Amino acid sequence: MELYFAPMEGITTCLYRRIHAEIFPGTDRYYAPFLAPDGQGNCRSSSLRDILPENNADIDLVPQILCNRPEAFLRVARLLADMGYREVNLNVGCPSSTVVPKHKGAGMLLDLNSLDIFLAEVFSRCPLRISVKTRLGMESAAEFPAILEIYNRYPIHQLIIHARDRNGMYKSEPDLAAFAAAYRESRAPVCYNGNLFSPASLQTVLAAAPELNAAMLGRGAVTDPALFRRLRGGAPLCAEELAEFLRRLEAAFLSAGIPEHYALARLKEIWFYTIHMFPGSPKGAKAINKAQSLADYHAAADRLLQNNFSPTAAFSG
């Protein structure tokens, strides 16, 4: 089974990916958070820096584009080809209310004729393989057969299915029956995504789609950075590894010139997930949230790591 780290905007940056790959080797591929080009195909320089090959040495990285204009998509794809990438991922899953009304991300599913035209344009001219990360629909998975009919017209390198509709945001139960049907009918190889938080959750997905050979983990892996190893039957996370991971991340943020208050905010975002490894410690969670300085933060994090860590806990929404 191939296991991929999902793109998580604001979290799985190049610094995060590098340190994760060093401490927890064995993730088959990382997907970068989206590049969002403007109408001319220009991207923010910070987003481009994040995917520069020199900032992603020794990891298999697939950049992602969030965009509904073929020319802009192709301009970024050419830039990625010049950097040496061989694959680009199209985001058809972002549920944000600032993205969807512009018919981007999951909003591309609002008008299937436009989606078809977009795909025809980019597949006829893109220098890279294209994979697609999609939701099952806007309002219901019942939309997916019509969506898949369009995807099946194109040589999609891999179809990553986040098994929810857009209205489910990140909360509804993944629809495994709809996923299994999509898996059977897709011409492109399929990767599963959605709520893989433990070995048991992977088994549930495999019961629905026994031939599945690729899965993508997001929040579960930010909660437990050793989840890839655990899903392969390896040892669960230990507190020392987690402490080292967090220490190395902090050091990397600071040595990249990120100011202390911003480094603290970035660490708190990671702790929003990883606090689930410390069940039954609401005071510890509050202390992390309330930390005003890295010194406060260290005191709170050390206390949690020494007293409340549970190696088999998992993200629970």
Ligand SMILES: Cc1cc2nc3c(=O)[nH]c(=O)nc-3n(C[C@H](O)[C@H](O)[C@H](O)COP(=O)(O)O)c2cc1C
């Ligand atoms: C904070 C956050 C940022 C995300 N950023 C992206 C992104 O840049 N591109 C993308 O395709 N999906 C993004 N996602 C969605 C995840 O990649 C993934 O599809 C989703 O979290 C479901 O997987 P999970 O249940 O394993 O977390 C993001 C999700 C979260 C919670």
